[in-house]
Amino acid sequence: MTGDALLEIRGLKVGFPTPEGLVRASDTVDLEIYPRETLGLIGETGSGKTVLGMAILRLLQPNTIIEGEIRYRGRDLLSLPEAEMQRVRGREIGIVLQNSGTSLNPVYTVGTQIAEAVILHQGLSGPDARQRAVELLDAVGIPDPVRMAGEYPHRFSGGMRERALIATALACRPNLLIADEPTKGLDAVTKRGIVDLFSEIDRDHSVLFITHDIETAGDLATRVAVMYAGEIVEIGGAEEVLGDPAHPYTRGLLASLPERGMQPIPGSAPSLITLPSGCRFSPRCGCAVENCSREHPGLVEVGSGHYARCMLYD
Amino acid sequence: MHKKIVLAASLGIVFAYCAVALLAPVIAPYDPHAITGAPLSPPDRDHLLGTNDLAQDIFSGLIWGTRATLLLGFVGAAIAVTVGTAAGIVSGYYGGLIDEAVMRLLDVAMTIPIFPLLLILTTFFRPGIYLIAVLMGLLGSFQGVRLIRSQVLSLAVADFVVGTRALGAGDGYIMARHILPGVLPLAGVKFVTSAQHFMLIGIGLGFLGITDPSVVDWGQMINRASQNGAMILGLWWWLIPPGLAVTLISLALAWLGYACEDEINPRLRVMRV
Numbered sequence: 318m319t320g321d322a323l324l325e326i327r328g329l330k331v332g333f334p335t336p337e338g339l340v341r342a343s344d345t346v347d348l349e350i351y352p353r354e355t356l357g358l359i360g361e362t363g364s365g366k367t368v369l370g371m372a373i374l375r376l377l378q379p380n381t382i383i384e385g386e387i388r389y390r391g392r393d394l395l396s397l398p399e400a401e402m403q404r405v406r407g408r409e410i411g412i413v414l415q416n417s418g419t420s421l422n423p424v425y426t427v428g429t430q431i432a433e434a435v436i437l438h439q440g441l442s443g444p445d446a447r448q449r450a451v452e453l454l455d456a457v458g459i460p461d462p463v464r465m466a467g468e469y470p471h472r473f474s475g476g477m478r479e480r481a482l483i484a485t486a487l488a489c490r491p492n493l494l495i496a497d498e499p500t501k502g503l504d505a506v507t508k509r510g511i512v513d514l515f516s517e518i519d520r521d522h523s524v525l526f527i528t529h530d531i532e533t534a535g536d537l538a539t540r541v542a543v544m545y546a547g548e549i550v551e552i553g554g555a556e557e558v559l560g561d562p563a564h565p566y567t568r569g570l571l572a573s574l575p576e577r578g579m580q581p582i583p584g585s586a587p588s589l590i591t592l593p594s595g596c597r598f599s600p601r602c603g604c605a606v607e608n609c610s611r612e613h614p615g616l617v618e619v620g621s622g623h624y625a626r627c628m629l630y631d
Numbered sequence: 632m633h634k635k636i637v638l639a640a641s642l643g644i645v646f647a648y649c650a651v652a653l654l655a656p657v658i659a660p661y662d663p664h665a666i667t668g669a670p671l672s673p674p675d676r677d678h679l680l681g682t683n684d685l686a687q688d689i690f691s692g693l694i695w696g697t698r699a700t701l702l703l704g705f706v707g708a709a710i711a712v713t714v715g716t717a718a719g720i721v722s723g724y725y726g727g728l729i730d731e732a733v734m735r736l737l738d739v740a741m742t743i744p745i746f747p748l749l750l751i752l753t754t755f756f757r758p759g760i761y762l763i764a765v766l767m768g769l770l771g772s773f774q775g776v777r778l779i780r781s782q783v784l785s786l787a788v789a790d791f792v793v794g795t796r797a798l799g800a801g802d803g804y805i806m807a808r809h810i811l812p813g814v815l816p817l818a819g820v821k822f823v824t825s826a827q828h829f830m831l832i833g834i835g836l837g838f839l840g841i842t843d844p845s846v847v848d849w850g851q852m853i854n855r856a857s858q859n860g861a862m863i864l865g866l867w868w869w870l871i872p873p874g875l876a877v878t879l880i881s882l883a884l885a886w887l888g889y890a891c892e893d894e895i896n897p898r899l900r901v902m903r904v
Contacts, residue, residue, distance in 0.1 A: 376797055379727065400801075407799035414797060419790040424812045433808075434798040485798065 322349035322388075323493055323523050324373070324410075329385035331365070331372050331547075338590040339382070342368040344547040346385075347616075350493060355515075355524040357538030357555065359531055359570070361586055365547040366527045367415060370495045373525075374406050389493075408438045411486035412495040417478040421470035427481050428454070428466025434488035453484040457514060476507035483514065487522075494518065495525045500533055512536055531570060535559050540622075543567050546587055546597040549616070553623030563625035565602045596628065604629060638890040644883035652697040659691035663847045674868050681868040683852075684859050692847050693872050699848035700880065703764050703833035708826035710768025715775020716818045720806050722776065723783025730780075737773055745770045746832060753841045760843040763836070767829050775821050779814050786813045816895040820888055827884035834877050849873035 331343035343365045350356050358366050371377050373387055375394065387394040394405065406412075414420050421430055431453055432446035441449065447466070454462035457480040465473075473481060479499055486494055496515065500508045515537050518524065528534050534541055535555060542552040543566065551564040562568045569582035584601040587593055593600050599609035609628050616624040617631060651658060660679075661667045670686040672678060680689040722733040745767075752758070752766060786792065787810065795805050836842045837850015844851075856862075856870040 374797055376793055403799045403801055405799070406797055412797045414790060414794050416790050420794045422791040422795075422809055422812075433795065433800070437799050437804070482794075485794075488798075 321351065323352050323390065324348075324350040324525075325386075325388040326369075326373070327386040327388070329369070329372065329387065330383070331368050331377070332382040333378075334380060334382065335590070340589045341547050341592065342589055343372065346547075346549055348542060348549065348552070350523050350525055352492070352523055353519070353521075354539045355519040355526055355537050357534030357541040358525060358527045358544060359529060359534050359541060360544035361529060363586055363589070364544040365589075366529075366544055367497055369544070370412065370497050370525065370527050373495060374410055374412055375402055376412070404438070407434050407486075407491065408489045409491055410493045410495065411489070411491035413479075413482050413486045413497060413499050415497045415501065417475065417482050417499075420482055421473075421478060423470055426467050426469055427473060430470075431466070431481065431485045431488055434485055438489045449488065450484075453488055454481065457481070457484045457487075458510065459484075474507075476503055476510060479503065479511055480514065483511075483518070487518065491522065493523045493525065495527070497527045498529070499526075500528065500530055508533070531559065531574060543570070546592060547589055548597060548626065550598065550626045551624065552616070553620065557620055557623045561620075563619040563623065563630065564598075564627050565604045565629075566598045567625075569601075569603075596626070634890065634893070637886050641883040641886035641890065644879060645887060648697055648701060648880050648883075651694060652701045655694050655698055659688075659694040661688040661691040663687060663692040663695045671864075671866060671869075673866075680872050681866075683855065683869055689852070689869060689872065692852055693849070693876060695847040696849040696852060696873065697876070699760060699837075699842075699846045700830050700833055700877070702760060703767065704826040704830035704884075706761070706764035707767035707771060707829035707833075708822045710765055711772040711775055711825045711829075712818050712822045714769060714772040715821065716779050716811075716814060718772070718776045719779025720783050720810050720814065723780040724787045724802070724806055724810060726784075726787070733776065733780075737776055740773050743770075746835065749832065749836065750839065750841065753836060757841075758843070760846050763833070763842060764829075767832060771825055771829060775818075775825070778817060778821060782814050782817055783810055786810050816891075820891045820895065823884055823888040823891060827881055827888065830877070830884070831881060849877055 326346055326348040329343055329346040330341070333340040333342060346369060358369065360366050368377065372383060373394065383395060389405065389409065394402065397405065421427065428447060428450040431450035435441050435446040435449045451462045451466045454466055459465050459477060459480055470478060483499065500511050503511065512533055515524065515526065519537065526534065526537055538555045540553065541555045541558040542549050543558065543564065544550070545566050551558055551562065551567045558567060559571065562571060571577055572580045573582060582601055587597060593610065595610040595612055596614050599605045602609065606628065612628070614626050614628050614631065616626050619625050619630050664687060666686045667688045668678065668682055668686055670682055670684050672682045674681045678688050678690065680693065683689055718733060722730045748770060749766060753763060758766070792805055792809055795809055833842070833848065834850040837848040838854045840851065840854050842848060842850065852873040853870065856866070861870040
């Protein structure tokens with residue numbers, strides 16, 4: 318099942334040099350995204366989810382150290398010249414960045430900004446691009462799209478901005494959509510609306526849905542990957558991973574949900590500069606044995622297409 | 632309310648000066664170089680501000696002199712702001728080695744005092760008034776680069792800039808469409824304050840007698856008046872009018888600059904009452 322992946326990440330390492338040392342935001346990540354699937358990427362804040370999404374489109378600061386391979390339809394995005402990368406961004410792979418509140422330029426109308434993508438890639442003229450922007454706003458469920466296309470971002474509510482950003486990312490019909498916490502900071506009803514929108518989108522697009530909201534991931538994702546301290550600790554079908562979690566960390570995450578007893582995982586996530594030896598979760602793990610702090614476990618198949626990074630299954 | 636009056640008054644003065652400069656041939660009764668009667672005559676009906684030692688009409692000189700001053704100020708400022716904004720955006724946006732190189736060059740450049748350098752250049756090359764304006768603009772653009780760069784540094788990492796890059800936009804597009812609008816207000820203020828600065832420098836050069844001698848300007852008028860004893864002889868109509876003209880436009884531009892600054896930076900409002 319490796320040949321037909323739309324996006325294939327191999328041994329991706331992302332590091333940020335800082336005066337305190339190298340921050341290893343992503344460490345040897347392997348991941349595939351198949352056509353028309355929604356992969357939910359879940360993990361705590363600071364586990365490296367956003368960095369992974371940004372690294373795919375090479376949107377990180379120039380001094381970031383990136384190693385490994387990111388193959389999109391056979392081409393390694395990491396070695397693509399910048400000019401070609403610009404043709405991939407927006408057209409082949411769209412991204413909805415975090416912080417929808419500040420991701421729109423306050424000096425242009427929302428319609429103008431959605432039209433930008435169309436003008437950049439499809440060479441449409443002003444009025445045609447504008448028309449396309451209105452259609453897109455309509456498609457993502459903005460009421461009265463003709464009028465709203467002419468409004469400035471500050472007139473949009475949080476949920477509407479999120480929708481506008483999704484419209485922008487979808488403007489050139491990319492094959493893959495990366496959505497970075499699109500439900501962050503939204504109330505329950507608005508969130509529901511966005512989740513419904515994504516369940517429509519993922520019929521036509523592959524989606525990498527980055528979230529710390531396990532429920533949302535469960536609703537949308539066909540497969541789920543769990544990240545902890547820059548590593549993928551568990552990956553598999555959504556039902557298997559969330560229904561029968563193999564890794565103690567995933568189990569801990571589920572147990573911390575309000576409806577499952579709200580038991581937090583003891584301790585806090587490690588610093589990405591000084592990572593614990595052996596299994597990175599071992600200092601917080603209830604099942605840790607002596608060997609856990611000495612050996613770094615690899616991903617072990619625990620079911621069909623279901624892998625966990627834990628000594629318990631060695 | 633008080634602020635609006637100041638803004639309106641300063642805008643009014645600037646526009647009036649522009650109108651005078653444009654309509655100089657219509658307003659001025661005489662050719663400013665022409666000999667028009669008795670030398671050193673006090674103001675009367677024929678000569679609103681009297682005549683100088685060469686029997687040239689001072690009022691006409693004052694009107695024609697507006698052109699030289701405004702031209703030096705506005706052309707100089709336009710060049711300074713354009714160069715400063717372009718360099719500031721490139722430096723702040725790309726950062727890294729480019730930024731480092733631009734900043735270190737500026738450190739050196741800013742140690743050179745503009746006025747003495749202009750003095751030397753104009754004394755040696757005797758350039759025309761346009762070339763003086765260009766020289767002023769280039770030499771006066773250094774501060775602007777820093778000002779604009781500091782603003783660009785924060786804009787370059789804004790989420791909407793990353794978002795635009797994620798849409799497949801190149802650097803040129805991002806700088807022109809998403810960075811430039813953010814620094815335009817600042818560039819506008821810089822334009823007004825630079826214009827004032829350059830006008831004063833122009834007057835200074837004229838006073839020292841090293842500007843374009845074919846152009847009438849207030850600096851040269853003041854120079855001539857003071858050299859020929861206007862002060863001692865009490866010939867106020869010769870010395871005072873060009874001085875007042877300079878003071879008024881300079882004040883108007885300063886007020887305008889402050890008013891614009893207040894408008895784009897609300898935090899300053901409390902400080903400057």
